[in-house]
Amino acid sequence: MHPYRTHTCNDLRAAQAGQTVRLSGWIFRKRDHGQLLFLDLRDHYGVTQVVIYPDRAFFDACQKLHLESVITVTGKVMARSAETINPEMTTGEIEVAADDMSVQGAAEALPFAVDDDTAGPEDTRLRYRFLDLRRTQLHRNIQLRSQVIASLRRRMQEHGFTEFQTPILTVSSPEGARDYLVPSRIHPGHFYALPQAPQQFKQLLMVAGFDRYFQIAPCFRDEDARADRSPGEFYQLDMEMSFVTQDDVFLVVEDVLHGVFSEFSKWQVDAAPFRRITHADAMVKYGSDKPDLRIPIEIRDVSDFFRASKFNAFRVGVENGAVVRAIPVKKIADKPRSFFDKLGEYAQANGAKGLAYLVWAGGQVKGPIVKFLSPEELQTLAAQCGVGDGDVVFFICDAPALASRLSGDLRLKLGRDLDLIEKDVFRFCWIVDFPFFERDAETQAIAFSHNPFSMPQGGLEALNTQDPLAIRAFQYDIICNGVELSSGAIRNHEPAVMYKAFELAGYPREEVDRRFGGMIQAFKLGAPPHGGIAPGVDRLVMLLANETNIREVIAFPMNQKAQDLMMGAPGEVSEKQLRELHIRLALPKKPGVE
Numbered sequence: 212m213h214p215y216r217t218h219t220c221n222d223l224r225a226a227q228a229g230q231t232v233r234l235s236g237w238i239f240r241k242r243d244h245g246q247l248l249f250l251d252l253r254d255h256y257g258v259t260q261v262v263i264y265p266d267r268a269f270f271d272a273c274q275k276l277h278l279e280s281v282i283t284v285t286g287k288v289m290a291r292s293a294e295t296i297n298p299e300m301t302t303g304e305i306e307v308a309a310d311d312m313s314v315q316g317a318a319e320a321l322p323f324a325v326d327d328d329t330a331g332p333e334d335t336r337l338r339y340r341f342l343d344l345r346r347t348q349l350h351r352n353i354q355l356r357s358q359v360i361a362s363l364r365r366r367m368q369e370h371g372f373t374e375f376q377t378p379i380l381t382v383s384s385p386e387g388a389r390d391y392l393v394p395s396r397i398h399p400g401h402f403y404a405l406p407q408a409p410q411q412f413k414q415l416l417m418v419a420g421f422d423r424y425f426q427i428a429p430c431f432r433d434e435d436a437r438a439d440r441s442p443g444e445f446y447q448l449d450m451e452m453s454f455v456t457q458d459d460v461f462l463v464v465e466d467v468l469h470g471v472f473s474e475f476s477k478w479q480v481d482a483a484p485f486r487r488i489t490h491a492d493a494m495v496k497y498g499s500d501k502p503d504l505r506i507p508i509e510i511r512d513v514s515d516f517f518r519a520s521k522f523n524a525f526r527v528g529v530e531n532g533a534v535v536r537a538i539p540v541k542k543i544a545d546k547p548r549s550f551f552d553k554l555g556e557y558a559q560a561n562g563a564k565g566l567a568y569l570v571w572a573g574g575q576v577k578g579p580i581v582k583f584l585s586p587e588e589l590q591t592l593a594a595q596c597g598v599g600d601g602d603v604v605f606f607i608c609d610a611p612a613l614a615s616r617l618s619g620d621l622r623l624k625l626g627r628d629l630d631l632i633e634k635d636v637f638r639f640c641w642i643v644d645f646p647f648f649e650r651d652a653e654t655q656a657i658a659f660s661h662n663p664f665s666m667p668q669g670g671l672e673a674l675n676t677q678d679p680l681a682i683r684a685f686q687y688d689i690i691c692n693g694v695e696l697s698s699g700a701i702r703n704h705e706p707a708v709m710y711k712a713f714e715l716a717g718y719p720r721e722e723v724d725r726r727f728g729g730m731i732q733a734f735k736l737g738a739p740p741h742g743g744i745a746p747g748v749d750r751l752v753m754l755l756a757n758e759t760n761i762r763e764v765i766a767f768p769m770n771q772k773a774q775d776l777m778m779g780a781p782g783e784v785s786e787k788q789l790r791e792l793h794i795r796l797a798l799p800k801k802p803g804v805e
Contacts (some may be wrong), residue, residue: 215315220255225304228290232307234259234591235283235315237345238276240326249306250643253285253345259308260297261286269312279325281343282311285715309356332760338776342769352764355475358750360427362474363448363481363748366467371451372425377412379405379429389433391443399793405431407542408745410664411730413451414702417741418733425450427748431782433773441749441761447697448751451743457685460742461485461641464689468639468696468746470799471525475755478635485639485689493642494611497707498536498619500642503693505633506626510618511537511596517608522583528608536618538605539596541552542733543739546573546603567606571598577644580606623693639756640690647684648715662686665700666742674711689746691754699744706734 213237223232236254243249246271248418262286263273276282286309297303322338323331325345330336336343345351364374383390383404390404406412408430416424435505436442448467452460465483472480488745493500495512514534516524527536543550555566569592576589584592596604607618626632648666649660657679665684667673673682683703683798701711709731713723724731753762760770769775789796 212285213236218244219256220252220254220259222260223288223302223305223307223311225557226770227288227289228305230288231285231310232288233283234261234307236281238278238280238282238318241278246450250284252282256351257301259302260300262306263309264311267312269309272314273312276314277320279317279318279342280314281314281318281482283315285311309437331334334770334776335694337762337770338537339404340777344766350761352752352756352758353766356505356748356754356766359471359475359755360748363467364470366470367425367448367450370423370467372423373421375413375416375421375424375426377406377409377428381412383754384411391433392433395795396791396793406434408447409449412503413449414664414704414730414741415568415745416735417451417453418736418738421452423450424452424743428745434770436769436773441765441768442771443582443769444604445519446647446650446748447557447745448748449745451635451741453699453739453741455641455685455740455742457643457742460701460744461687464699464744464746468689469693471751472691473638478637480637481639482782483579485641487641487643489644490646490683491643491644494615495536498615498622499618499693500645500688500692501693501695502642503623503632503636504640504641505636505692506622506631508540508622508625508631510537510622513537513592513606515589516592516595520584520588523605524578525608531598532610534610534611535606536557536558536614537592537596538618538621538625540603540605541598542601542631543603544570544601554605554621558617558621561617562613563607563619563760564609566621567608567802569604569606571600571602574600580766585766588778608646619782635694637691642688642690643686644683645686645688646680647682647712648679650680650682656717657715662698662700663712664703664709666703667708671705671708671711674715679715687744689744694750694754695747696750697744699742701740704734704738704740706731709734747801 212233212266215233218234220234220236234252234714236252238250239247239253239258240251244373246265250261250263250273251258252261260689263270267652269489284307286307290305321342323335323342327340328348368374380393381401382405383392388407390407391779393405394404395401395403409428413424426449428447429443429444430447434442434700449515450463452463461484465485469480469483488502490500493502496502496509498510500629513536514529517535518529518610520526529535534601551700558566567578567580569581572594581589582704592604595597598604605621607621609617645663646660648657650656651658664683668683668685669677681738686698687700688698689696703712710720715721749765753761756764757763767775774780
């Protein structure tokens with residue numbers, strides 16, 4: 212017999228009754244009935260109930276063992292009586308009567324309960340992450356992550372993609388988020404950077420003649436944590452394709468994502484082709500370029516209506532460059548006045564000047580601004596907003612960007628508070644036609660709005676003849692349930708187009724050559740049209756696991772301060788190590804210390 216186990220803790224069924232077996236695992240739960248001791252023994256695969264009789268020599272020892280101690284038991288499989296069968300367990304028809312027990316690893320008192328579905332303080336969980344990973348839900352999430360990655364890899368290979376590995380030590384890029392830097396010992400004063408993404412390498416693979424690349428790529432960014440983003444490192448399904456249009460990229464991504472979401476969830480998944488929404492429409496209709504399409508509220512732009520109205524507060528605002536956004540909501544006219552007051556307070560706390568509203572109820576229209584509008588105007592407004600009796604329309608008037616943010620945030624809050632969010636569905640969409648340039652808020656200079664390496668729609672001619680702020684890019688985001696899974700683009704592979712684009716953004720040719728010389732040189736030696744995208748694996752698994760915090764689907768995440776509390780990273784290093792790297796520390800002074 213094997214020294215540790217003949218079966219896993221998920222193998223045994225009623226058909227094995229009478230067999231002598233050996234199991235190893237962790238003591239998950241313990242129930243002491245005085246004359247009988249029941250242990251739920253857990254391993255990676257499942258749980259089996261073990262019963263220990265008081266005449267066994269190891270009975271007292273088992274009573275004293277702490278939960279999560281690792282033991283090996285040998286005994287006979289016994290069929291449970293009908294009234295004691297546990298239908299919640301796959302092994303619930305049997306139990307193992309232990310004849311022998313040995314302790315493989317005794318546990319001390321636990322810092323938190325592993326069998327409790329209620330998570331403890333996050334810092335404690337992260338400090339004892341190896342223990343936290345034994346919790347059923349988290350263990351299941353990490354297993355799901357592995358299965359999803361295997362499915363992604365298989366699906367990409369079926370689409371003819373070749374898997375590559377790109378460098379982890381590379382050069383710092385002046386664009387994007389803050390780099391993690393690695394000092395070079397043999398090149399004093401020089402630094403490597405951990406890649407924020409394999410962007411340039413995957414494009415160079417296309418220039419090298421490889422047609423379809425993919426990688427489950429680690430990426431590193433020194434940025435603050437968010438619920439949907441882990442600080443430090445993250446993983447993405449990185450892909451690039453040659454001789455493709457935007458539509459070709461969409462076809463692959465839609466097939467892969469629809470397949471993975473259908474494989475690992477029972478929820479309804481949008482069928483391909485996914486809905487496409489222009490960036491301009493998304494900012495008006497949803498107040499965000501990451502719209503949650505599960506919420507049945509669509510914002511309307513009613514600026515022109517109020518430009519011609521006698522409501523001076525909105526009319527003057529529109530004349531001075533503001534916009535008015537209307538947020539129509541069905542069948543909430545019966546809400547008490549306190550509901551509207553609290554919503555107004557919420558909007559003001561988020562930066563709104565105020566929150567106007569109109570209520571259509573019982574053949575009448577009520578609200579703070581109704582006295583400024585004629586019956587004909589109210590009828591026109593109702594038609595523009597698609598509302599009728601029982602409905603309410605909220606109004607935000609402000610600068611375009613702020614009005615989008617405020618109305619979008621209010622739309623999300625109404626969706627949550629009124630329980631309007633569609634259940635058990637994955638709603639996908641593409642956001643397309645992003646602006647290529649924008650005006651810098653501080654300097655008012657033309658700047659890249661997002662990705663400077665995207666191909667501008669219209670190419671060189673557009674850059675030479677159009678208002679830069681009117682140019683759109685072949686750039687796209689894939690969104691699911693309000694979560695941005697990835698940005699992508701058809702790349703700018705023409706040196707002349709790249710030089711001109713950077714010129715409009717204030718970069719002279721010499722600066723472009725200095726910063727991006729490797730890429731420019733490659734494009735001068737024959738580059739195919741190419742494009743790609745990189746859906747985030749962490750966010751994808753977070754959606755499939757129905758988790759709201761990305762750390763619940765990462766085996767060893769950092770905390771919000773980018774610290775690994777379990778391993779003690781980042782940590783100090785010795786003076787010897789610093790000398791080898793030719794580094795002298797100049798730490799900031801502590802407050803109050805001269």
